Amino acid sequence: xxxxxxxxxxxxxxxxxxxxxxxxxxxxxxxxxxxxxxxxxxxxxxxxxxxxxxxxxxxxxxxxxxxxxxxxxxxxxxxxxxxxxxxxxxxxxxxxxxxxxxxxxxxxxxxxxxxxxxxxxxxxxxxxxxxxxxxxxxxxxxxxxxxxxxxxxxxxxxxxxxxxxxxxxxxxxxxxxxxxxxxxxxxxxxxxxxxxxxxxxxxxxxxxxxxxxxxxxxxxxxxxxxxxxx
Numbered sequence: 001x002x003x004x005x006x007x008x009x010x011x012x013x014x015x016x017x018x019x020x021x022x023x024x025x026x027x028x029x030x031x032x033x034x035x036x037x038x039x040x041x042x043x044x045x046x047x048x049x050x051x052x053x054x055x056x057x058x059x060x061x062x063x064x065x066x067x068x069x070x071x072x073x074x075x076x077x078x079x080x081x082x083x084x085x086x087x088x089x090x091x092x093x094x095x096x097x098x099x100x101x102x103x104x105x106x107x108x109x110x111x112x113x114x115x116x117x118x119x120x121x122x123x124x125x126x127x128x129x130x131x132x133x134x135x136x137x138x139x140x141x142x143x144x145x146x147x148x149x150x151x152x153x154x155x156x157x158x159x160x161x162x163x164x165x166x167x168x169x170x171x172x173x174x175x176x177x178x179x180x181x182x183x184x185x186x187x188x189x190x191x192x193x194x195x196x197x198x199x200x201x202x203x204x205x206x207x208x209x210x211x212x213x214x215x216x217x218x219x220x221x222x223x224x225x226x227x228x229x230x
Contacts, residue, residue, distance in 0.1 A: 040068030057186030
């Protein structure tokens with residue numbers, strides 16, 4: 001008769017082999033890329049919404065949403081989020097040390113994976129909040145300072161001039177065009193979004209106007225960049 005012995009679960013547990021560093025780095029890069037694109041996409045949508053414009057007014061391609069990621073962390077309260085994440089991580093480590101004395105390594109590993117999944121999913125609403133905050137601040141800065149320096153020489157069709165001259169807003173637009181005070185804010189396949197920053201008697205930005213001009217009404221556009229502003 002064979003001598004059968006009971007082997008405790010803790011002793012029979014065989015840890016998984018460690019994954020190669022290259023595979024771990026690849027996973028990290030993929031996760032970071034997803035977060036950067038998500039944050040940049042939300043930033044762009046919210047930024048143009050602040051001006052009442054569709055995201056299609058953006059001068060950038062969809063792939064450049066990655067480049068907006070740094071603005072999300074720079075202007076969206078990134079340091080506060082990082083501190084909160086570090087505090088939560090330390091609290092989890094303390095709780096994990098307690099669980100380690102009462103649970104098997106297999107159970108602790110299951111808890112680790114569950115917490116990781118929850119943390120990865122929770123990062124999306126956090127990033128969305130950061131992106132919205134950063135976009136609101138960026139839009140407020142633009143409205144306050146008229147920060148685009150690319151002056152625009154714009155030509156429009158004669159029938160557009162005749163139609164615009166019949167209204168006060170249209171005459172303001174035509175005068176700004178003649179004075180080369182316009183700035184190209186955004187551009188889509190059908191519409192040019194033209195910004196016109198007005199100033200008060202103290203030469204301070206007072207009102208930002210954005211005109212939506214059909215591209216088929218525009219005869220020519222020419223940008224000239226200057227570091228000087230009003």
